[in-house]
Amino acid sequence: MLQAPEIMIEEYEPRRHAKSIAEMWNRSYESWGGDNSYQTEQSVIEEHQNGTHLKLFLAVAGGEVIGYCSFSHYKEDTGALYIPLLNVRPDYHGRKIGKMLILRALEETIKQGWPRLDLYTWPGNTKAVPAYKKSGFFWEKRDDTTHLMNFIPSVLQTGAVKPFFEQLDWYRDSVREISVAPDGRKENGFDYFTYAWEKDGLKLKMEYERTGRGLRLIETEDYLIKVSIPLQHQLPFGSSYPVIYEAVNKSGKPLTLQIKGVSNPNISFELEETRTVEEAERVEGQFRVHPVEEEQNAYQTHPVVEAELLINGQPAVFKLGIEPKYPVKLRLTLPDRTMLYKGESFELDITAENEYATESLFSFSLPEDEVLAFDQPVVQIKVPAKARKTLTVSAQLKECGIWNQKLAITAQTGSLEAAVIEQEVSLVFPGTEAAFGGKTDKGWLISSGRYSAHLDRSSNSLELYEDRQKALGLMFPKFGLPYTNEFKKSPAEQVTTYPDGEAMVLEARYKLDSTREGLLLTTVIKLHRNGIIERYHQLHNKSGADFTEPLHLKESFGFSLEGAVIPYCSQYIDLNQGVHAASPDYWDVQKLTENWLYADDGKMTRGIAWPADRTLIRDHWLYAVEHPFKNIAAGRTVQTSPLRIALGTWSNWQDFRSFALQQGYSRSRKPDTSSQLKISLNGGNPFISGASELQLREQKMSFLEGEISLSSASGSIVPQSRVIRASEHLAETSLPLLSGRQGELICCSCS
Structure with missing residues (x-):
């Protein structure tokens, strides 16, 4: 009997793992309920080279990658690291590979000193939920997605309970109730998540509050200490409210409790009390909620009422989140x-x-x-x-x-x-002949005729509109290498809008001290009345020293390929011809042979062109362009070449292509499109004499699947058909055939 290979958790190395990762994904597409798109060694290398992962953990058996766990900062919230993607090859399901990868990510979270680890899964993935929960995750009740949070790093960082985990194993000794349903005990508008452990008569319970992402209760055999807000979770700002700390001495052993309130920009909380707890003590404090500038995102960490506790001299930080509301x-x-x-x-x-x-x-x-x-x-x-x-x-x-x-x-x-x-x-x-710009309650905008550009003050993302319909989104720039999402959290230092001829211009200036001290970024958006938009960036070194360290700026954008024509492998592929092919996973950006994308979804036409000397790359589900800077002399300013966008400006792709390439074309020699599925007969010769062969090649990154049928117009050849399954991993195939007469028309259909 063959022995199963030992499974090891390794960190990603491109030369060792990229090819095997591609094979893992190609053997996993069915378990994701996805399409037939495939990956290659090169596409894996490029994806991870351009990503923002801190680490990538791989499960390896016999030299093959059979499990994948990416690990990064969590850009949607503060105070957490994040697992963007977790996968186990289908033939290894049920062998606890996912558990091994999650525990490795948790180990790294604890090592780096972060209090929480988050992940998302899809609603139908219920079979994985028990394993996630056993590993310390709580399933947050949300209508829009399946989000899980793990507070085990915070548990193990809490000084007051560290002695317990010298005897308890947080994984093996957990007695937490696990069900395939969202977690949380609702009380007065608050949601509480409960951990519980038992071993040889030793018991420990800890509760975390969902919105503040913080500890609010510790219970042992000797004591119970908890915090609560007696009113409600949603509190109008500008007022003060009570918060209550309760301590119960369960065993009669000596118990002292010190509480010290901690203020933050959102909440003032001044409380300092020390109590010796004989039986039970109740401490009430008052906190004040300061005004907020915008409504709280329901799924991000809320403002917290925070206090530093000493329980018999051992520290614990208690936090309760509240939702500030405009009165x-x-x-x-x-x-x-x-x-x-x-x-x-x-x-x-x-x-x-x-x-x-x-x-x-x-x-x-x-x-x-x-x-x-x-x-x-x-x-x-x-x-x-x-x-x-x-x-x-x-x-x-x-x-x-x-x-x-x-x-x-x-x-x-x-x-x-x-x-x-x-x-x-x-x-x-807006007005058909009007051009203006300025500040709004959400950020800043410029408008010209039917078109407008909106810069969001919270995310620094740019949204482009034709009338009231969103056409395109451009993300905040990232700086590296390695790339980080820190700039997303940096508010603009100054924003100005002004006319420039018939165009409107928006300039937003940012300090980049977290990236390079003394560096200023100015993002410039120019909006023309005909729907053409340009965006570029200027970097100014205001320090007294040269920046000689290499710096990369990456700007990402979303572009739907619904109704698109793309310049691919020296052809112009019309995605309307054939099966649905709008997923960006189908198309290898390295095979784009010109610097543009164009789409007409029947509602509006859109086109985007990037600098001809830059290569388009993928940034997860987005596209991106990188701008490298090798040296920025003191006092000097450098500038990127612009992204150029056209909304509703041209009704056909050939005219937009001419704009993107900055060269005209002859109307009599207008370029034409090709189909995503390439069919050739007898090496491109349609007139068949004797033996011949039909070739069929899938041009997108997708395996062939379906039935191929061959016949002749006059019925003089025996009809043929072949069923191809995606599991065969074929991107091209051929069928031999014999023709009865020279020049006969052969028909091929694919379904």
Whole structure:
């Protein structure tokens, strides 16, 4: 009997592992419910060379990669590392390979001092959920995706419980209840996740609060200590609220508890208490919630009420997340019209949402400026507790542009003293002949005719619109090597908008001290009235020393290939011809032979061109261009060549190609498209005499699957057919055939 090869966990090395990783993915596509796309050694090397992974852990058996676990910073939230992708080759399912990889990622998280490890899976992957939970993950209840969080690193970093794990094994001794369902015990609007361990009479329980991602309870055989907020999870900012710490001495052994509040930019919390707990003690503090500039993302770490505890001299940090709410939230809604015109009167809906627990009267004024005027600018609206109400006001459009105001809203709630809340609100009024730019409540925008570009102040991403329809998204730049997502969190230091001839320009300046101290980045977006947009970047060295260390700037963008024509292998492949082929996994960007992509999905035409001296690469599901800088002298500025985008500018790909290449073409020799499935007969000779062969080759990175049928128009050859399965891993095939007469038409169909 053959002995199974030993399974080892190794870190990725391109020369040793890339080819085997490609084979692993090619043998795994069915288990992912995916398509027939395949990977090659080179595509694996390029993917990982351009990625932001900290590490890549591989399960290897007999020299073959049979498991894959990527490991990176978590760009969607703070305080966590992340497993972007976990896979085990199907013939190794059930052998606990996934567990080995997860535990290796957890080990690395603990080693690097991070408190949490996150991952996503798809809703149908329920068979993996017990293994994830046994490894310490909690399944967060969400409607949009399946997100799991692991607090075991935080558990093992908590000084107060370290002695327990000298006897307990966090994995083997867990007695946590595991079910194939989202986790969490709901209490007063809070969700609590519970760990529990037992061994030889030794017991330990710890609870974590979902939104603050923090510890809130420790229970042992000797004591129970917990924190709670007695009101609710959603709290209007600008007020103070109670928080309660409770300690119970269960065994009668000496127990002392020290609590010290920790303030942060969102919450002020000053509390310092020391108690000797004979039986039970209750400590109440007050924390104040400061105003926020935007609504809390429900799936990111919330502001926390934090305290440093000493339990018999051993440390533990307790955190409870709360969701700050605007005491009143105003939403302004324009009428459902394609466009409003200068001088036109219209009705505007204003919805006020009351977060107070009592009926409230809200008063505010709508300022007139060069864009808008109001018939009755002073507004009062009474809203029941925890409810919303809408009223309509009349307004006149004086000029196309941005109405952006910071409103002072006076809130009167019963017997309480009136409070004033500030809220920024914006309305945008484009015009067919208008060009303008400025600040909004979400960021900044420039508009020209039917087109607009929006720079988001939170993510630094750029969204391009034709009318009200989003056409394209360009991500924040990344700097490396290795690349990081740190720039996403850096707010713009200064943003200006101005006209430049018939175009509108937006310039955003950022400090890059976290990347290179003394380096400034200016991102420039130029929007033309015909739908052409350019984006480029300037790097300015304001320090007194040269930057001689190599620096790379990577700019990524999304581009849907629905209805696309792409320059591929010196042909122009029309993705509308044949089966659906819009997945970027089907197309090897290294085989793009010109510097452009074009698509017409029936709603709008889109095209993007990158600098001819740069190579397009993949950045996960995005495309990207890298700009290397070898030396930036002190006081000097260097600039990237632009990305150029056209929205609705040209109705055919040939004209956009001419723009991208900056060269014309003869109308009489207009380039034509090819199909994604290439069929040739007798080496390209359609006139058959004697023995011949039909070749069929898949041009995209996908294995052939389906039935090939051959016949002649007059029926003089015996019809043939062949069924090809994706498991055969064929990208091309051929069929021999004999023709009865020279010049006879042969028919081939594929399904």
